[in-house]
Amino acid sequence: MTSTIKAIPDIVIGRLPLYLRALAYMIEENREFVSSQELGDRLGISSVQIRKDLSYFGEFGKQGTGYEIQFLRQQLRQILHADKVWEIALVGAGDLGHALIRYEEFCEKGFCIAVVFDRDPQKIGRKMGGFEVFDAESIPTIVKERGIKVAIIAVPASEAQAVSDILVKAGVRAILNYAPITLSVPPKVQVQYINPIIQLQHMAYYLD
Amino acid sequence: MTSTIKAIPDIVIGRLPLYLRALAYMIEENREFVSSQELGDRLGISSVQIRKDLSYFGEFGKQGTGYEIQFLRQQLRQILHADKVWEIALVGAGDLGHALIRYEEFCEKGFCIAVVFDRDPQKIGRKMGGFEVFDAESIPTIVKERGIKVAIIAVPASEAQAVSDILVKAGVRAILNYAPITLSVPPKVQVQYINPIIQLQHMAYYLD
Numbered sequence: 119m120t121s122t123i124k125a126i127p128d129i130v131i132g133r134l135p136l137y138l139r140a141l142a143y144m145i146e147e148n149r150e151f152v153s154s155q156e157l158g159d160r161l162g163i164s165s166v167q168i169r170k171d172l173s174y175f176g177e178f179g180k181q182g183t184g185y186e187i188q189f190l191r192q193q194l195r196q197i198l199h200a201d202k203v204w205e206i207a208l209v210g211a212g213d214l215g216h217a218l219i220r221y222e223e224f225c226e227k228g229f230c231i232a233v234v235f236d237r238d239p240q241k242i243g244r245k246m247g248g249f250e251v252f253d254a255e256s257i258p259t260i261v262k263e264r265g266i267k268v269a270i271i272a273v274p275a276s277e278a279q280a281v282s283d284i285l286v287k288a289g290v291r292a293i294l295n296y297a298p299i300t301l302s303v304p305p306k307v308q309v310q311y312i313n314p315i316i317q318l319q320h321m322a323y324y325l326d
Numbered sequence: 327m328t329s330t331i332k333a334i335p336d337i338v339i340g341r342l343p344l345y346l347r348a349l350a351y352m353i354e355e356n357r358e359f360v361s362s363q364e365l366g367d368r369l370g371i372s373s374v375q376i377r378k379d380l381s382y383f384g385e386f387g388k389q390g391t392g393y394e395i396q397f398l399r400q401q402l403r404q405i406l407h408a409d410k411v412w413e414i415a416l417v418g419a420g421d422l423g424h425a426l427i428r429y430e431e432f433c434e435k436g437f438c439i440a441v442v443f444d445r446d447p448q449k450i451g452r453k454m455g456g457f458e459v460f461d462a463e464s465i466p467t468i469v470k471e472r473g474i475k476v477a478i479i480a481v482p483a484s485e486a487q488a489v490s491d492i493l494v495k496a497g498v499r500a501i502l503n504y505a506p507i508t509l510s511v512p513p514k515v516q517v518q519y520i521n522p523i524i525q526l527q528h529m530a531y532y533l534d
Contacts, residue, residue: 227527322437323406
């Protein structure tokens with residue numbers, strides 16, 4: 119990672135996956151070119167913003183014809199490392215963990231659950247959706263051995279920080295956290311939150 | 327809603343639920359007062375930002391003692407309409423819908439699933455987690471009759487826009503969308519997205 123790339127605002131990075139997804143839909147529709155205007159209309163983002171965001175990474179479009187969809191998609195996939203397959207450690211084999219294991223889009227998009235952990239003796243050693251559930255005690259060994267960098271936390275809020283600490287110590291650098299708690303992690307570690315309640319409360323503000 | 331309140335940036339509104347959640351944890355810890363500094367440290371937000379956000383709504387803290395936690399929580403609950411119970415229409419009774427029905431935090435936080443819809447004849451009329459699954463055809467009637475304003479979409483991407491259109495026509499004003507697609511809705515309707523893939527791709531940018 120060069121220092122130039124590091125200077126790109128995180129909010130810009132956060133929009134690239136949305137562009138990538140919109141482009142994927144357009145390819146399914148057998149489209150070849152798209153203007154920043156049309157891409158913006160699909161996403162509720164201004165065309166100026168889109169051109170500015172993409173200009174951080176190079177000159178992808180042409181005046182008049184717009185962006186070549188396949189090419190732009192390939193470039194964005196490389197930038198986001200979405201052309202790789204990432205092994206995921208899933209911690210928490212409860213109802214939510216079970217639903218996540220069955221969610222096929224993770225692996226279709228390159229985020230493949232590779233190992234599942236829980237601390238419940240009734241679950242450890244049993245199969246869940248094709249995965250053996252491992253003892254959470256073995257997180258340090260297994261995560262380190264397999265070089266896993268990405269984890270999903272699906273444990274209760276009261277356990278999430280402890281699980282996060284163990285994952286980070288084992289080498290995890292990106293955590294998707296479903297537990298309703300803000301995690302404290304070192305700066306080198308990325309965390310994203312799945313927050314349905316927070317999002318519902320946000321919208322309820324606007325309701326009478 | 328006054329025009330003064332409308333002028334508050336949406337990004338500020340989006341942080342209020344995070345403050346509310348942090349305050350709830352502090353109450354569980356039997357805390358009485360909190361400084362903007364400590365609240366900020368918990369959430370990874372600067373104390374200046376917190377004071378600025380809260381100042382849109384009034385003068386909640388005192389120099390020296392900080393915020394009285396119970397009072398601030400009560401104020402934020404009112405501002406966010408989190409002191410009400412909202413009935414939720416859940417559309418989609420698949421694996422995800424099932425997991426959402428079992429997710430008790432929704433109703434604990436005032437967002438109570440009230441009615442479940444699906445279009446699969448094998449599911450219609452059957453019970454799922456205590457809820458009868460209704461035919462999606464009856465969304466307009468039931469949602470309008472019950473005056474439901476909030477909905478959760480848990481159907482495949484290909485069906486989500488059509489479902490959204492029907493919900494909006496029936497009077498829904500806030501949609502939490504689990505389908506991996508950007509919805510097109512009128513300006514008066516709020517949409518929030520649950521996007522685990524988008525969030526994972528965002529983080530993967532920073533991985534080697």
